[in-house]
Amino acid sequence: xxxxxxxxxxxxxxxxxxxxxxxxxxxxxxxxxxxxxxxxxxxxxxxxxxxxxxxxxxxxxxxxxxxxxxxxxxxxxxxxxxxxxxxxxxxxxxxxxxxxxxxxxxxxxxxxxxxxxxxxxxxxxxxxxxxxxxxxxxxxxxxxxxxxxxxxxxxxxxxxxxxxxxxxxxxxxxxxxxxxxxxxxxxxxxxxxxxxxxxxxxxxxxxxxxxxxxxxxxxxxxxxxxxxxxxxxxxxxxxxxxxxxxxxxxxxxxxxxxxxxxxxxxxxxxxxxxxxxxxxxxxxxxxxxxxxxxxxxxxxxxxxxxxxxxxxx
Amino acid sequence: xxxxxxxxxxxxxxxxxxxxxxxxxxxxxxxxxxxxxxxxxxxxxxxxxxxxxxxxxxxxxxxxxxxxxxxxxxxxxxxxxxxxxxxxxxxxxxxxxxxxxxxxxxxxxxxxxxxxxxxxxxxxxxxxxxxxxxxxxxxxxxxxxxxxxxxxxxxxxxxxxxxxxxxxxxxxxxxxxxxxxxxxxxxxxxxxxxxxxxxxxxxxxxxxxxxxxxxxxxxxxxxxxxxxxxxxxxxxxxxxxxxxxxxxxxxxxxxxxxxxxxxxxxxxxxxxxxxxxxxxxxxxxxxxxxxxxxxxxxxxxxxxxxxxxxxxx
Numbered sequence: 001x002x003x004x005x006x007x008x009x010x011x012x013x014x015x016x017x018x019x020x021x022x023x024x025x026x027x028x029x030x031x032x033x034x035x036x037x038x039x040x041x042x043x044x045x046x047x048x049x050x051x052x053x054x055x056x057x058x059x060x061x062x063x064x065x066x067x068x069x070x071x072x073x074x075x076x077x078x079x080x081x082x083x084x085x086x087x088x089x090x091x092x093x094x095x096x097x098x099x100x101x102x103x104x105x106x107x108x109x110x111x112x113x114x115x116x117x118x119x120x121x122x123x124x125x126x127x128x129x130x131x132x133x134x135x136x137x138x139x140x141x142x143x144x145x146x147x148x149x150x151x152x153x154x155x156x157x158x159x160x161x162x163x164x165x166x167x168x169x170x171x172x173x174x175x176x177x178x179x180x181x182x183x184x185x186x187x188x189x190x191x192x193x194x195x196x197x198x199x200x201x202x203x204x205x206x207x208x209x210x211x212x213x214x215x216x217x218x219x220x221x222x223x224x225x226x227x228x229x230x231x232x233x234x235x236x237x238x239x240x241x242x243x244x245x246x247x248x249x250x251x252x253x254x255x256x257x258x259x260x261x262x263x264x265x266x267x268x269x270x271x272x273x274x275x276x277x278x279x280x281x282x283x284x285x286x287x288x289x290x291x292x293x294x295x296x297x298x299x300x301x302x303x304x305x306x307x308x309x310x311x312x313x
Numbered sequence: 314x315x316x317x318x319x320x321x322x323x324x325x326x327x328x329x330x331x332x333x334x335x336x337x338x339x340x341x342x343x344x345x346x347x348x349x350x351x352x353x354x355x356x357x358x359x360x361x362x363x364x365x366x367x368x369x370x371x372x373x374x375x376x377x378x379x380x381x382x383x384x385x386x387x388x389x390x391x392x393x394x395x396x397x398x399x400x401x402x403x404x405x406x407x408x409x410x411x412x413x414x415x416x417x418x419x420x421x422x423x424x425x426x427x428x429x430x431x432x433x434x435x436x437x438x439x440x441x442x443x444x445x446x447x448x449x450x451x452x453x454x455x456x457x458x459x460x461x462x463x464x465x466x467x468x469x470x471x472x473x474x475x476x477x478x479x480x481x482x483x484x485x486x487x488x489x490x491x492x493x494x495x496x497x498x499x500x501x502x503x504x505x506x507x508x509x510x511x512x513x514x515x516x517x518x519x520x521x522x523x524x525x526x527x528x529x530x531x532x533x534x535x536x537x538x539x540x541x542x543x544x545x546x547x548x549x550x551x552x553x554x555x556x557x558x559x560x561x562x563x564x565x566x567x568x569x570x571x572x573x574x575x576x577x578x579x580x581x582x583x584x585x586x587x588x589x590x591x592x593x594x595x596x597x598x599x600x601x602x603x604x605x606x607x608x609x610x611x612x613x614x615x616x617x618x619x620x621x622x623x624x625x626x
Contacts, residue, residue: 041613261607268618294574300354305581
């Protein structure tokens with residue numbers, strides 16, 4: 001625990017290397033990770049957590065890059081958790097984006113951490129929640145969580161942000177009706193990126209119609225941006241701030257954060273149960289024993305589950 | 314149980330409506346679902362389960378559509394489980410693809426089921442495993458599981474297929490090196506779709522190099538296809554058959570299926586534990602009680618988890 005206290009103090013003093021080491025420990029689900037997170041928890045809650053999401057190819061990384069640069073220029077400290085959207089497969093320009101993002105790495109006010117969607121022993125959600133807390137205690141004013149808008153686990157993660165920016169692009173066409181319900185549910189702000197492209201007006205109009213027809217208490221604002229030309233970035237930051245003020249003044253920030261804590265605790269419990277069960281040698285042996293029976297149709301997987309469940313409890 | 318036996322017999326006789334009703338029950342995680350799955354299990358294991366995956370925009374739906382049509386023309390029964398890649402967001406041509414896919418709905422030999430990635434009470438993985446079993450008992454010779462190549466849960470699902478077809482498109486450029494490891498791990502066959510596009514030769518060459526440098530026992534074959542012109546479809550089916558023969562002759566089919574059963578049973582146990590805990594009123598009350606303390610920093614989420622865990626066990 002001495003080591004941890006030392007580490008924690010270093011983090012609170014803003015030591016970048018300590019920040020990196022802690023997140024690595026969390027990603028690797030090391031034993032120490034939980035003690036660290038317990039220790040830093042009381043120093044969290046100051047950062048504004050912003051989810052950046054939307055369909056592939058929308059320029060989310062570029063937008064995150066521009067937002068971070070602008071905030072850094074204003075003297076703010078920024079953390080970015082990029083949940084690698086395309087591992088194990090990747091499309092077009094992703095690597096290019098990553099290279100561009102890496103330019104930020106030399107900015108002392110910005111800390112970037114890319115997390116793959118695979119290979120997290122304790123689950124991506126747990127790693128992301130942990131990473132956010134480290135950035136928060138480290139003193140970040142803003143934490144961006146960037147994730148592609150597909151994948152069950154990925155959507156669940158971004159939903160827990162204070163403010164969710166949905167990045168859209170021109171050319172969604174008629175499909176917009178089909179996606180109405182899902183999007184309205186989680187978007188706090190719409191940013192229509194690549195607004196210099198053909199079809200941008202139509203997309204804006206369609207999203208506006210969709211927003212107006214919704215019965216949300218607060219209609220999400222719609223902004224036109226061109227991230228790679230740095231256009232509309234300040235306005236977007238302005239809207240992000242307004243959204244935070246709205247959350248505070250209505251008491252919704254507390255509501256949202258309580259919901260985030262609930263979801264995090266549930267994840268932690270599930271994880272604890274999983275690791276206890278599947279690290280238990282007897283359970284593993286029993287599982288191995290029933291596998292062949294299930295394969296040979298002498299047992300079905302559901303009865304096998306019941307059997308194992310009884311043995312566990 | 315009488316109702317279930319009746320339902321099961323109808324399914325085994327090839328009643329399409331019963332097949333649909335059963336999958337709905339499974340998707341909704343209805344109580345009956347598990348009894349049905351127990352009942353049909355001994356009638357499963359005959360279908361060849363094929364995962365179709367790859368980066369967004371690769372034309373996976375079109376390819377699945379063409380493969381299914383060809384197999385149906387050969388008198389085979391085909392089931393398709395499309396794991397909606399883009400809900401709650403969607404990009405470009407997805408709806409168009411869906412409409413094209415729906416043309417198959419009039420084909421008596423083909424059964425399509427689209428599952429959203431959200432809103433499955435028992436989890437997407439459980440619903441997909443269940444759907445596959447229903448299709449299998451219903452008499453499908455081939456079952457396609459189509460999923461976008463992103464998202465932790467989604468990749469975990471496709472991995473469990475007998476044969477995984479990785480759909481690539483020209484224009485991946487230099488990024489191919491970056492994705493090497495992840496792809497090699499799960500691809501049994503590479504299908505380079507849209508092979509009439511510029512850059513197709515380069516992409517083929519790069520994938521070939523990647524495959525040759527890998528140390529896999531069996532090098533995945535690489536095929537050039539143009540799904541929307543129906544080119545290369547028969548050849549791809551041929552390769553899918555060859556892969557199945559390879560699995561059988563080397564004993565790897567048993568290995569793969571044992572692994573699938575293991576992963577399924579683990580999912581079922583996790584799910585059972587989750588539902589028992591989170592349907593327990595006392596646990597929920599306790600969770601509600603600690604939430605405020607965590608929010609007020611009087612307790613951290615990890616100690617809260619420990620507290621709840623003790624109460625559960």
